Amino acid sequence: MVGTSNNEERTGDRDLGFSNLMREPKGMRSCDIDVSPVCRRCKNYFVFFEAKRWNISRPELTLSFRGRDEIQKHSRYTVNSAKRQGIPAYFVASTDEWQTIDVVRLEDWFGMQMTRIEFVQWLERRALEHLECCPGEE
Numbered sequence: 001m002v003g004t005s006n007n008e009e010r011t012g013d014r015d016l017g018f019s020n021l022m023r024e025p026k027g028m029r030s031c032d033i034d035v036s037p038v039c040r041r042c043k044n045y046f047v048f049f050e051a052k053r054w055n056i057s058r059p060e061l062t063l064s065f066r067g068r069d070e071i072q073k074h075s076r077y078t079v080n081s082a083k084r085q086g087i088p089a090y091f092v093a094s095t096d097e098w099q100t101i102d103v104v105r106l107e108d109w110f111g112m113q114m115t116r117i118e119f120v121q122w123l124e125r126r127a128l129e130h131l132e133c134c135p136g137e138e
């Protein structure tokens with residue numbers, strides 16, 4: 001096993017073979033992108049998410065922002081990629097299997113807490129906003 005115990009797959013339903021392979025080349029790092037929404041018209045991402053399931057024993061890592069260092073550590077690659085794409089990056093976290101969701105806009109640390117339904121509606125509004133300036137199909 002390459003890596004640390006943090007790299008162990010928690011759910012056991014994902015093949016880590018490629019992840020392990022990507023740790024072998026020297027002089028680079030590898031990072032996968034968490035599931036993020038893509039425009040149905042132009043097929044581009046319009047938001048990048050860094051998603052983290054908080055451990056319930058660490059409630060200080062939610063919107064109190066005492067966990068800001070932790071959030072920055074987890075979001076570094078997401079923020080860099082979002083800047084290049086010209087789209088916002090958000091850190092999203094939950095302690096209750098995504099029924100309540102902490103959302104932090106990483107460019108200004110604006111934080112919100114939403115129910116699952118509110119999150120879905122919020123993201124649908126982001127999609128509509130994107131369509132107003134969508135470059136269309138390429």
Ligand SMILES: [Zn+2]
Nearest residue numbers: 039041042134
């Ligand atoms: Zn689009």
